[in-house]
Amino acid sequence: MTPKKTADQAAPRAAELRAQLEDANYRYYVLDDPTLADADYDRLLRELEALEAAHPELASADSPTQRVGSTPAGTFAEVVHAVPMLSLGNAFTDEEVVDFVRKIVERLDVASPQFSVEPKLDGLAISLRYEGGRFVQGATRGDGATGEDVTLNLRTVKAIPMKLRGSGWPPALEVRGEVYMPLAAFKAYNEKALKEGGKVLANPRNGAAGSLRQLDPRITAQRPLAFYAYAVGVVEGYELPATHSATLKQLRDWGFPVSGESDVVAGSDGLLGYYRQMGDKRDGLPFDIDGVVYKLDDYAGQREMGFVSRAPRWAIAHKFPAQEQSTVLEGIDIQIGRTGAATPVARLRPVQVAGVVVTNATLHNADQIARLDVRIGDTVIVRRAGDVIPEVVRVVPEYRAPDAPEWRMPAQCPVCGSEIVREEGEAAWRCSGELSCPAQRKEAIRHFASRRAMDIEGLGDRYIEDLSDLGYLQSVADLYKLTLEDLLEMKRRADERDGTTPETVKAGKVATKWADNLLEAIDHSRKTTLERFLFALGIQHVGENTSKGLATWFGDLQLVRGLPWPLFKRVTDIGGESARAIGHFFDQPGNQQVIDALLERGVHIADSHAPSAKLREGLNLATLLVDMEIPKVTKIRADQLATAFADAETLRDAPEHAYITAGLPADSAQALASWLSVEENAQLLGRVGDALKRLDALTPASSASSAGPLDGKTAVLTGTLTALTRDEAKARLEALGAKVAGSVSKKTSFVVAGTEAGSKLDKAQELGVEVWDEAQLLTYLAEHE
Ligand code: 5U1
Numbered sequence: 013m014t015p016k017k018t019a020d021q022a023a024p025r026a027a028e029l030r031a032q033l034e035d036a037n038y039r040y041y042v043l044d045d046p047t048l049a050d051a052d053y054d055r056l057l058r059e060l061e062a063l064e065a066a067h068p069e070l071a072s073a074d075s076p077t078q079r080v081g082s083t084p085a086g087t088f089a090e091v092v093h094a095v096p097m098l099s100l101g102n103a104f105t106d107e108e109v110v111d112f113v114r115k116i117v118e119r120l121d122v123a124s125p126q127f128s129v130e131p132k133l134d135g136l137a138i139s140l141r142y143e144g145g146r147f148v149q150g151a152t153r154g155d156g157a158t159g160e161d162v163t164l165n166l167r168t169v170k171a172i173p174m175k176l177r178g179s180g181w182p183p184a185l186e187v188r189g190e191v192y193m194p195l196a197a198f199k200a201y202n203e204k205a206l207k208e209g210g211k212v213l214a215n216p217r218n219g220a221a222g223s224l225r226q227l228d229p230r231i232t233a234q235r236p237l238a239f240y241a242y243a244v245g246v247v248e249g250y251e252l253p254a255t256h257s258a259t260l261k262q263l264r265d266w267g268f269p270v271s272g273e274s275d276v277v278a279g280s281d282g283l284l285g286y287y288r289q290m291g292d293k294r295d296g297l298p299f300d301i302d303g304v305v306y307k308l309d310d311y312a313g314q315r316e317m318g319f320v321s322r323a324p325r326w327a328i329a330h331k332f333p334a335q336e337q338s339t340v341l342e343g344i345d346i347q348i349g350r351t352g353a354a355t356p357v358a359r360l361r362p363v364q365v366a367g368v369v370v371t372n373a374t375l376h377n378a379d380q381i382a383r384l385d386v387r388i389g390d391t392v393i394v395r396r397a398g399d400v401i402p403e404v405v406r407v408v409p410e411y412r413a414p415d416a417p418e419w420r421m422p423a424q425c426p427v428c429g430s431e432i433v434r435e436e437g438e439a440a441w442r443c444s445g446e447l448s449c450p451a452q453r454k455e456a457i458r459h460f461a462s463r464r465a466m467d468i469e470g471l472g473d474r475y476i477e478d479l480s481d482l483g484y485l486q487s488v489a490d491l492y493k494l495t496l497e498d499l500l501e502m503k504r505r506a507d508e509r510d511g512t513t514p515e516t517v518k519a520g521k522v523a524t525k526w527a528d529n530l531l532e533a534i535d536h537s538r539k540t541t542l543e544r545f546l547f548a549l550g551i552q553h554v555g556e557n558t559s560k561g562l563a564t565w566f567g568d569l570q571l572v573r574g575l576p577w578p579l580f581k582r583v584t585d586i587g588g589e590s591a592r593a594i595g596h597f598f599d600q601p602g603n604q605q606v607i608d609a610l611l612e613r614g615v616h617i618a619d620s621h622a623p624s625a626k627l628r629e630g631l632n633l634a635t636l637l638v639d640m641e642i643p644k645v646t647k648i649r650a651d652q653l654a655t656a657f658a659d660a661e662t663l664r665d666a667p668e669h670a671y672i673t674a675g676l677p678a679d680s681a682q683a684l685a686s687w688l689s690v691e692e693n694a695q696l697l698g699r700v701g702d703a704l705k706r707l708d709a710l711t712p713a714s715s716a717s718s719a720g721p722l723d724g725k726t727a728v729l730t731g732t733l734t735a736l737t738r739d740e741a742k743a744r745l746e747a748l749g750a751k752v753a754g755s756v757s758k759k760t761s762f763v764v765a766g767t768e769a770g771s772k773l774d775k776a777q778e779l780g781v782e783v784w785d786e787a788q789l790l791t792y793l794a795e796h797e
Pocket residue numbers: 098099100130131132133137242243305324327
């Protein structure tokens with residue numbers, strides 16, 4: 013056992029870890045240039061947590077470990093703002109902006125004043141107090157004079173520095189800015205909440221404000237909040253620069269995130285130009301903005317302009333059109349997706365929201381409708397932000413008709429009439445028609461042909477509709493039997509149906525060209541990769557990452573399509589739900605027929621290979637027994653069973669007392685016997701046993717001669733790697749069959765050189781040994797694991 017370190021010995025490492033973690037936050041939030049992978053950040057954080065747990069005297073309130081949230085304080089104390097937190101006057105038109113500038117020009121007698129300009133984030137204004145460079149208190153704006161002490165919650169916001177960077181900061185400093193929720197984080201948070209039946213946030217602004225008002229900081233820590241600094245309050249013992257823009261730069265150097273969109277412009281033309289520029293950018297920004305803010309850049313000028321009540325005469329917010337509008341919900345349509353999910357979509361009385369006419373909005377799912385209590389005929393608030401799909405965020409209950417009935421999911425699919433069902437524990441309702449439902453079939457074909465799947469260029473939505481509606485496509489495999497005559501005939505019938513029959517010779521030539529091109533694109537798609545093919549099949553829960561995992565681990569379609577579901581859990585990041593969905597897909601004879609038809613019609617996988625060495629690592633009866641999720645068969649029990657029984661078949665056919673002889677306690681033995689008494693389970697165990705034997709034959713153990721593509725090769729690692737640790741790199745190279753040595757010799761096959769590589773790199777170059785940089789290593793691993 014290694015002797016426990018004393019606090020004195022542990023202190024330097026704790027300080028080093030804190031510095032590394034704070035630096036990672038700074039690079040991520042301020043410089044927008046992350047260098048530490050999430051897994052490495054977590055590893056360092058866990059190490060620091062362990063050190064602080066072992067030596068509580070090393071813990072401190074501003075340690076990165078405190079970002080997870082401390083115990084709740086109960087209430088929020090009041091904080092009086094020594095320098096009031098101002099509010100801003102608003103301008104809604106160009107004329108109001110011109111007027112704002114005119115007053116400054118007249119009063120200060122300058123021809124074209126300079127303005128510091130920045131986006132106005134839609135979040136919650138806060139004030140952060142630092143003493144001696146350490147964060148000591150954070151408060152909400154409140155009424156501008158008094159706010160609430162939300163220090164514990166703000167400590168969880170990683171974008172807020174707990175210690176200032178650099179040196180020379182004021183002994184006391186207050187920084188003002190906006191806490192907000194980035195749009196992607198908001199979306200991901202809500203998707204997770206919807207999936208888990210949790211409470212969704214109405215919009216990013218409410219998400220930010222509500223999160224800071226949580227009495228339990230541990231809840232705030234779960235919320236993906238960010239921060240931008242835009243002003244200072246109290247500044248003691250320090251002379252600020254002469255302009256606001258220079259102060260922002262100084263704040264950034266001290267470790268505060270400052271909007272990268274801020275700028276300095278001159279006069280009203282400069283302001284209006286900036287407004288239009290940000291208006292154009294608004295939908296693509298990673299956060300919500302409700303306008304832009306103009307501040308006279310020169311502090312002396314600001315002082316001279318003064319205030320009207322709490323609003324400065326030297327600054328103004330120029331607002332964008334509102335992102336929320338009210339309208340009437342005229343109906344709720346049901347859209348059927350590729351996997352049959354029945355999604356309710358709000359049909360709205362057309363309304364302008366942030367400059368775009370909105371007629372449809374998402375309602376997410378039936379639970380969300382129940383939560384919002386939306387009824388047809390209701391006046392609802394619709395929100396459109398960024399490139400997010402418009403959504404109904406709430407109902408205005410005052411305008412509801414007294415007899416408006418509650419909404420219910422229809423019993424039948426509006427497209428095929430099959431029953432709409434909801435499986436136990438699932439949030440989504442589904443049309444049970446599967447591929448007999450034209451809506452699901454069309455979506456499946458659309459997905460199959462899409463760019464990241466089989467990439468059939470030119471097969472647009474309209475042609476998929478027509479080819480399906482006119483009976484040419486019953487399944488994706490029918491794409492590969494389409495002929496030129498079929499396509500021309502389809503086009504003629506579609507034109508006839510739509511009353512648009514073009515009889516000219518030119519139109520005929522255009523149609524033939526289109527059909528030729530499409531047939532060529534279909535032919536081109538025949539040669540594909542396993543990853544694309546599996547993705548194209550549209551299996552529930554199988555996105556690009558999962559299909560890549562399946563392809564790299566198993567390597568061969570004939571193998572994958574025959575495996576029972578527990579085997580899929582062997583692949584990193586595939587859990588029980590996805591594994592079952594993949595197994596279920598391949599267990600359907602109809603799906604197997606489609607795959608057969610695709611192969612018969614010339615689709616071929618160009619990159620088949622043997623199963624990966626990584627698969628081999630965890631491939632044994634014990635792990636598979638755990639993967640099968642048999643009640644009371646834990647890892648220990650599975651190990652006992654695997655030791656006692658030669659194979660899955662013997663285990664399956666053994667009597668209950670044999671499990672006890674193998675070492676299982678009576679309750680586990682009974683649970684296993686009872687599980688196996690279900691025919692389906694016994695069959696599954698038999699299939700898992702067969703699959704294991706098959707894979708054993710295909711993937712010899714790593715000690716055997718062909719462990720992987722790097723078998724027989726010797727690698728040397730040198731320098732610093734950034735995306736993975738040395739140990740990880742070593743383990744992954746070894747998993748592919750390489751031997752990883754400590755020094756370079758003539759026998760070395762290649763050297764992986766990170767940054768600051770030294771003598772080993774020199775030696776490799778001297779001996780003419782192949783050198784890979786980190787990017788090459790990562791590419792190689794990605795392609796061969
Ligand atoms: N971007 C930004 N938002 N915002 C809000 N700057 C800014 N300045 C404000 C407010 C209330 O007040 C200043 C006048 C300090």
